[in-house]
Structure formats: C-alpha cells, structure tokens
Amino acid sequence: MMSLLRRLVQSKVGLIITFAGLIIIALLFGMGGQMGQLGGGGQARGDEVAKVGKAAVGEQALQDEVRQRYSAAQRDQPSLTMPQFVQQGGFDGALQGLLDGIALDQFGQSQGMAVSKRLIDGQIASISAFKDASGQFSQQIYETTLAQRQLSDAQVRHDFAQGIMAQQLIFALAQRAIFPASQVPVTPQKLALPYASQQLEARQGEIGFVPSAIMGQGTPPTDAEIAQYYKQHIDRYSFAERRIIRYATVSPDAVKAQTTPTDAEIAARYQRDHAQYVATEKRDLTQVVLLDENAAKALAAKAKSGGSMEDAARAAGLEAAKVTGVQKADYAKQASPDTANAVFAATKGSVIGPVKSAFGWTVIRVDAINQIAGKSLEQARPEIVKALTTEKTAQAMTAVHDALDSGIDGNSTFDELVADQKLKPVATAPLLADGSDPTKPGAKPDPAIVQIATGAFQAEQGDEPQLVPTGADGSFALVALDKILLAAPRPLADVKTMVARDFSIDRAKAGARQIAGKVVAAVDKGASFAAALQAAHPDLPPAKPMNATRAQLNGNLGVAGGPLKLLFSMNQGSTKVYEAPGNTGWWVIHLLKITPGDASSNAKLVASARQALDQVIGQEHVEEFVKAVHRSVGTSQNAAAIKTVRDQLSGEASGE
Numbered sequence: 001m002m003s004l005l006r007r008l009v010q011s012k013v014g015l016i017i018t019f020a021g022l023i024i025i026a027l028l029f030g031m032g033g034q035m036g037q038l039g040g041g042g043q044a045r046g047d048e049v050a051k052v053g054k055a056a057v058g059e060q061a062l063q064d065e066v067r068q069r070y071s072a073a074q075r076d077q078p079s080l081t082m083p084q085f086v087q088q089g090g091f092d093g094a095l096q097g098l099l100d101g102i103a104l105d106q107f108g109q110s111q112g113m114a115v116s117k118r119l120i121d122g123q124i125a126s127i128s129a130f131k132d133a134s135g136q137f138s139q140q141i142y143e144t145t146l147a148q149r150q151l152s153d154a155q156v157r158h159d160f161a162q163g164i165m166a167q168q169l170i171f172a173l174a175q176r177a178i179f180p181a182s183q184v185p186v187t188p189q190k191l192a193l194p195y196a197s198q199q200l201e202a203r204q205g206e207i208g209f210v211p212s213a214i215m216g217q218g219t220p221p222t223d224a225e226i227a228q229y230y231k232q233h234i235d236r237y238s239f240a241e242r243r244i245i246r247y248a249t250v251s252p253d254a255v256k257a258q259t260t261p262t263d264a265e266i267a268a269r270y271q272r273d274h275a276q277y278v279a280t281e282k283r284d285l286t287q288v289v290l291l292d293e294n295a296a297k298a299l300a301a302k303a304k305s306g307g308s309m310e311d312a313a314r315a316a317g318l319e320a321a322k323v324t325g326v327q328k329a330d331y332a333k334q335a336s337p338d339t340a341n342a343v344f345a346a347t348k349g350s351v352i353g354p355v356k357s358a359f360g361w362t363v364i365r366v367d368a369i370n371q372i373a374g375k376s377l378e379q380a381r382p383e384i385v386k387a388l389t390t391e392k393t394a395q396a397m398t399a400v401h402d403a404l405d406s407g408i409d410g411n412s413t414f415d416e417l418v419a420d421q422k423l424k425p426v427a428t429a430p431l432l433a434d435g436s437d438p439t440k441p442g443a444k445p446d447p448a449i450v451q452i453a454t455g456a457f458q459a460e461q462g463d464e465p466q467l468v469p470t471g472a473d474g475s476f477a478l479v480a481l482d483k484i485l486l487a488a489p490r491p492l493a494d495v496k497t498m499v500a501r502d503f504s505i506d507r508a509k510a511g512a513r514q515i516a517g518k519v520v521a522a523v524d525k526g527a528s529f530a531a532a533l534q535a536a537h538p539d540l541p542p543a544k545p546m547n548a549t550r551a552q553l554n555g556n557l558g559v560a561g562g563p564l565k566l567l568f569s570m571n572q573g574s575t576k577v578y579e580a581p582g583n584t585g586w587w588v589i590h591l592l593k594i595t596p597g598d599a600s601s602n603a604k605l606v607a608s609a610r611q612a613l614d615q616v617i618g619q620e621h622v623e624e625f626v627k628a629v630h631r632s633v634g635t636s637q638n639a640a641a642i643k644t645v646r647d648q649l650s651g652e653a654s655g656e
Helices: 002-009 018-031 059-077 083-088 090-110 118-123 139-148 153-174 189-198 225-234 254-260 263-273 295-303 309-315 328-334 338-344 379-410 415-423 447-456 493-523 528-535 550-554 558-568 603-633 641-652
Strands: 048-052 055-058 202-211 242-250 280-290 321-327 351-357 358-371 468-469 476-485 543-547 575-579 584-594 635-636
Touching: 048 059, 048 090, 048 225, 048 493, 055 059, 055 090, 059 090, 059 328, 059 641, 083 090, 083 584, 083 603, 083 641, 090 153, 090 379, 090 603, 090 635, 090 641, 118 153, 139 153, 139 379, 153 603, 189 550, 189 603, 202 493, 202 528, 202 558, 225 493, 242 254, 242 379, 242 415, 242 447, 254 379, 280 295, 280 309, 280 328, 280 338, 295 309, 321 328, 328 338, 328 415, 338 575, 351 447, 379 468, 415 476, 447 468, 447 476, 493 528, 493 575, 493 584, 493 635, 543 550, 543 558, 550 558, 558 575, 558 584
Parallel strands: none
Antiparallel strands: 048 055, 048 635, 202 543, 202 584, 242 476, 280 321, 280 358, 351 358, 468 476, 575 584
C-alpha cells in the first residue's frame, strides 16, 4: 500500500514548477512515502514511543511501519535481513517518516485544510493494480489485494489522507504560500560560477594495468595452507541463515474446476448484456454550432454545394467538431430526437441543417456510416465465457483466501488449513532469504519461491501461518516456517577444492599488487611512467593516456568509473593503485597535469549549477519546514520505548 502512496506523491503536481518538484522529492527522501499508522481512534497500541500533538504513537504502529518498509526493501534486495535493514538506517527512517506524516496531517488540519472522501476515492480508483481486464476499477480486486497484504480499507484511506495532506502542504510551500517570495531559494551567479567551473576542470594522466594472470598458477597449495586460508576466511565458506519452509499454493489452475461457466450462466449474461450484442449503426459526424441563423444557413449552403465545411467554419472564426462512432440513441441525448432522426436518415456525405439547438444553430455533415452486425448467443459465447471465467476465478480465489484467513485468525495449524481446503503441501530444502538453495550454486529460484521465502524470513519460530501473494494472476500461498538453520560454516572437506582455488587467486592477486607497488615506487623516484611499467615486469601491457573532464564523472562509466574517480582525487604528479574488479588485477594511475576550468563564458553551465544548488537549498527548506511543523504541533519521543522496538527488530533484545 505504501508504494501506492509513493506514486501518489510523485504526481504531475511536481512538474508545475521545478521548485515544487524538488520539494516533493525532498519530502519523499525525508519521509520515504510512509505516512504512518496509529491504533484505532488515534490511540497508541503497546507502550507509547512518541506523542505528536494529540496523537499517541504505540510500539505496534512503529513496528508495522518498519516492517512495511523492510518488505518494500526486500523486493529490491531479497537477501536483506531485518538486522541489516535496521543497521543501515531503515528503522530511523521509518520512525521519522511515521512522525513526520502525523505532524504534517495535524498541522494541515489546524490550518483548515481537509482531504475529501471523493479525492481519496479517485486516487484509489486510479491505481492500475485495482483495475480489471476492461480497465475499470474493481472493488473485488481491491478487497482481495488488501486482504492478501493484511490491510483494511480504513487503514488504506487513513494513509492516503495523510499522504494527500502532506502533498498539499508541500505544494503550498512550493507556491510560496508559506515562505515569502524573498525566501524562495535562488543561488547567486557568483556562488554558482565556481561549481560550474569545476565541471570544466581537465586532467591528463597515464594508466597501466597489472593483471593477476601474469603471476601464473604457481605451486598447488598444501593442506596446511588450505586449512589456514579456510580458517582466515571462514565467513566466505559459511552458510547464511537458512530456513525450511512449508507452503501450499492457490492459483487459478487450482480452482479451475469451480470456474467453468454453465450454459445457464452464459445465457443469463447474454441476456443481461443483450444491448451490446444487437446489430447497431454508428456514424462519424462533423458539426459546427453558430449563434446566428443566417450565418448558419450560409455555412450550410457552402457545405452542400461541395465546399469545405471546415474551411467555412474557420472563415467564420469557428472550429468544426468531430463526433466519431456515435449511435442514434446517444446522439439524440446530445442533440435532440428530431436532429438524430434527420442525421441517421441521411446518406454518407449529406449535410443537415441548420438545426435549432439549445446553443444556437447546428450544421452537421455525415462523414461515415458503420454497420455493426449483431451477435447471436453462440457468436458471443467465447467472450462471455472468458469474462465469466475471470470473474468466477477471482471469486473462487477470494473464497479460499477468506477461508484460510479466517482459519488463521481461529488459530488453525498449517496442516489443518491445508486439509480443510484440500491443498497440496510442499516442504522446501533449506533456503536463503532470497529463495535460493546454497547447495545448488547458479540455480535461479522460481519468482514465487522468492516471495514465499521473503514471507517466511519475516516470521519467527512458532508464528502462525501467513498468506503471501506469489503472482500477478492473483496466486498466493499459505506459508509456514518449519525450521530455522542458523548460520554455520560448511565442512572443509565439502569446500576444499573451492578453498584451494581461492587461495591461488589471492596469491596471484597479492603478487600482482607487489608489482604495481614497484611501479609506484619507481615513478616516485623520478622514472617515467612507461619505463617504470617495463622495469616492473617485461610482460606488462604498455601505458595508455587517460584524459577527462570532471563533468564526465556524472556519466555511466562502468568499469572505468573507479580509476576516473581516483584520477580526480589525486594531486598533480602523484601515482596511485586501484584494484580492478573480479580479482583480475590492479590499475596504476599517474596524474600528469591539472587544468582548472572557467565557466564564466558558459551561461548554460552556470545556470545548470544554479539549478542544482537551488535543489539543495530547496530540500533544506522542506526539512526546516517539517521541523517547524513538529515544533508547532508538539512532538516528544520516548527514547527507552524506541530502543526496545529497535532491539526487538534487530535481534538485540535480551533473550534473543
């Protein structure tokens, strides 16, 4: 649900003016798109971790926020664990986002701002994930999606309301409704010029490469060397935490027997939608509406005599309107029954009118007549069967989902739920958090297994089963954690060949590093870069020139990015070593000359620098605004309760 809120905040409103867009982006960085959840009625659930205005924020609300962000992060990084997420700042971001959302919501309300139910309805209805095959909003899909994610309609609407309120406040800030015009960030040109000139700075250097392969295979490592290397790099040869998972999938194929439409259902649907299957006639029209009857008669005369109706309209300062694919009944509602009778009785190319209408006098030309044949029941059967099958599949899937959900709420076990719904249970091999089996390196896990593993790695031993979405077709799985296998090293006997290989690779890499060091030492003593390379080892490839401007650092440089960044961090005349990826060797870089840039005559580059600096200042304005909102509504935090939640999620709580 929170990802939907992100898409809401990143709307076209940010495109109205650059500053507005930057502020909205800054808000997202500060709040992460998560607008927070309180317990029922705004009361905290569990111990109070914070107080924002009148709202008490409970431990459970904070845990929910962190877990939602963690789940979103896992979709991009399946192997991410909760302790890693907390350590990397995910917990702090969730806490701040939760409090920021509540504070902005309360501040907005205090200023007389409100979010209407109609606006929330419109935003929900616009989400593509809630639309059926015809592109229309589906209440059933909406409810099923929320059920799969264990969300309530009230919770979704609450978070959408907070998100829209925050958006409105930030947009007001961008439109200078909050800050005076004099405070809107505009970077002076003199301040931007040094930054722009820096982009034109040029550097000339030389680069050489010392490949690890130049050291050869060397003698095979001894058992003692292998054992020592294994001990020194034990983490490299250890399994991360693995989990054995039990699951049972529910897919459209699994409920197929319940979704085949009967002849009676097909006939009933044909009867219900009979109007769309009868033969129809549709016409394409061109029409012009004029206020003066004489002018309308003159235009009609020109059109009837073979003149261009469009040209005649333009000569009168008007524009001819096109009406395509209209049926008689619909056109009668737009114009009048008499006009529709006349238009649909005319032949192709005929000009009708002028006809008196509520807006003046209308002249109509019939451009095309399309006869659409009707469909018998048998002719319509395929599309009716498809539509009914889609509907019945969704209903059957929802029924199984709801039954399983009720069973989970009733404390039914995994085995009981599987037996009750006649599902086929499966037990996995010990899997990593990304769904892969470490005993089968290189094997790519099924995407459904990835989702199942993600759900299982969020559970603790003894937790109740959970429902996890596994496919775009609405498939889901009943998932239960069977067993946790803690991280442990693999036996040396199982990885001895791998250890021996890694030992040889590292030995060659270290030897290549020594050669690279000789090059640096020789250059530092006054030797030319080319001579130093040749002297260090006769088989080294020759040096190559390395010339670039600082602006090139902003591009997608790939493998060359590291050496280029090093080039622009060096002092003139210095020589540095940079490790090449994949244990392939070492780059040696020598900086010959630095040429400062001058952007004083490059107005476009200076303007770009000013805009970039405006972004930074704009983000700071947003941050300061949010801080001011917190001061206005009054925010306090319970450090001890927050630490308790943090420790529980990171696994550092006592007893874990």
